Amino acid sequence: MYEFATGVIDVWEKRLLSGLDQERMLKAPNKESAFMVLFDTDLSEIIAGGSKINIEDVFLQDLTTLKNKLTSVLNDNGLLIGFLFLKFDASNIKGILKRHYFKEETKNFKPFNFSIEAYKKEEEFLAKTLFNNQKEASFTEKISNVFVDKLLKEIVKKIEVNLVEGSIMSSEFIERIVDVAYFEVKYFLAKKEKALLEMVKLEIDMANLRSLLSKGNQNFLEEGNLSKDQIEGLASGKEKDLSNNLKKFLESLEIGFLLEGIQGLNLDITTERKIDSYIAKKTFQKEKEKGSGIEKVLAFFQKKMNSYTNIRLILFAKENNLQVEEIEKVLLPI
Numbered sequence: 001m002y003e004f005a006t007g008v009i010d011v012w013e014k015r016l017l018s019g020l021d022q023e024r025m026l027k028a029p030n031k032e033s034a035f036m037v038l039f040d041t042d043l044s045e046i047i048a049g050g051s052k053i054n055i056e057d058v059f060l061q062d063l064t065t066l067k068n069k070l071t072s073v074l075n076d077n078g079l080l081i082g083f084l085f086l087k088f089d090a091s092n093i094k095g096i097l098k099r100h101y102f103k104e105e106t107k108n109f110k111p112f113n114f115s116i117e118a119y120k121k122e123e124e125f126l127a128k129t130l131f132n133n134q135k136e137a138s139f140t141e142k143i144s145n146v147f148v149d150k151l152l153k154e155i156v157k158k159i160e161v162n163l164v165e166g167s168i169m170s171s172e173f174i175e176r177i178v179d180v181a182y183f184e185v186k187y188f189l190a191k192k193e194k195a196l197l198e199m200v201k202l203e204i205d206m207a208n209l210r211s212l213l214s215k216g217n218q219n220f221l222e223e224g225n226l227s228k229d230q231i232e233g234l235a236s237g238k239e240k241d242l243s244n245n246l247k248k249f250l251e252s253l254e255i256g257f258l259l260e261g262i263q264g265l266n267l268d269i270t271t272e273r274k275i276d277s278y279i280a281k282k283t284f285q286k287e288k289e290k291g292s293g294i295e296k297v298l299a300f301f302q303k304k305m306n307s308y309t310n311i312r313l314i315l316f317a318k319e320n321n322l323q324v325e326e327i328e329k330v331l332l333p334i
Contacts, residue, residue, distance in 0.1 A: 005073040006292040009300045012069075015042035016300075017307040017334060022314070026328065031318035038311070055315060059308045064114040066304060070297070080294065081116065082147040082189050083196055084301050088112040089148050090182040092119050093155060096126055097174045117148040130156050147189055154181035176219050183207065187223045195286065195294045201225045202282055206275050213271065273330040280306055280333050306332040 021037050028034035035055075038047060046061050047053050067085060074080050092111045096119070099106040111119035121143060128141050129152075143149035158177045167173055183204055190196035204224035208231045211219050220228045280302050287299035310331045317327040 001076055002074070002293045002297060004075070005070075006296045008073045009296055012042070013300060013303075016303055017041050017043075017311065019334065022310060022331070022334065025311070025314045026324050028318065031315055034314055034318045041307075055312065059312075060112070060114070062304075062308075063112075066301075067114045070301075074297070078116075078145065078147075079189065079192060079196075080297055082145070083186065083200075084298075085114070085116050086147055086151065086182065086186060086189070088115040089117055089122065089151060090178050091115075093122055093126070093152065094174055094178050096123050097155075097159075097178070098171055100126070100131055101169055101174070102171060116145050117143055122148070122152065125152050126156070129153075130159060147185060150188070151181055151185045154184060179207070180219070180221060183221050183223070193294055195290075195298070198286075199283065199298060202279060205231065206279055210272075210275060269330060273332065276306075276309075277332055284333065303334050306334050310334060 017038075018041075021041060025034040025037045028037065035047075035053075038044065043058055043062060046058050046065075067081065070084070071081055092115050095106060095109045095111055099109060113119070115122075125141055125143055143152060155178055158181055162173070162177065163169065183200070186200050187197075187204070190200040201224050204221050205226050208221055208224055208226070208228070211221075212231055220231075224231075283295075283299050283302045286295045290296070313327055313330060316322075317324070
């Protein structure tokens, strides 16, 4: 199913930000020189001819192009586009909810225009089903993309149930509800392909780990590889007995090494990057083992996302005269 996409991505990969490109950016004397390196990458078409270029706008344009390019080469009824881009719909939905309930907090919110479903349609859906309190509309209103439709309906249902049970509407409440619904839908989507299921379980484990390392956030997501007790043990440095499951034992051992050196339950930028790097390395490892197919697409997307993070960090460092050694510590694998 992914043979054609694999061949095309082999070509696209040649123009991705490489380790050598990244090294040139790090060694550049200033931000302007570091930026010039990007003309040798696949971002060159977007930045060419621009006098005042905002790198965030470049990334947004590139993601729009990426979504269109992947859509044109994938023949899986929208499965991988759903798996990779649903998080942007989730972010847009968070923005819609916060704008409705807490308008002053969202003055600078800008929706992602490369989400699977148009922001306006998601806004209209929530207006009919949630904001106007028309419960019957939750069952009759439809969004064209089945995954986004499912996500929206799960969010509406969870908000209504939680508010009835006494939860208080807040930004944190919205974040939690949308995240839970997002991972439930992504897990449902991932069950269609073994490679996707393995990846989403890993993402859930890492989301649970982040949650436990973030003070005041104890929300636990089901369907990961590790139980709440096991995640809590790893977060606090007291590993639970996993001797009856070799796969879980090896994974917990890796996560234990990942968290080595953390003093107490603490989620700083370095730990955040370690968690992101862990997911990326697992994705790249799967690609190397398989060499083609769905793993190839997942790895390509991950490299793209990681390159944005690294470019952003390097340009920020150059602009603020930060030490290269400090930035290298938080760069993601590409």
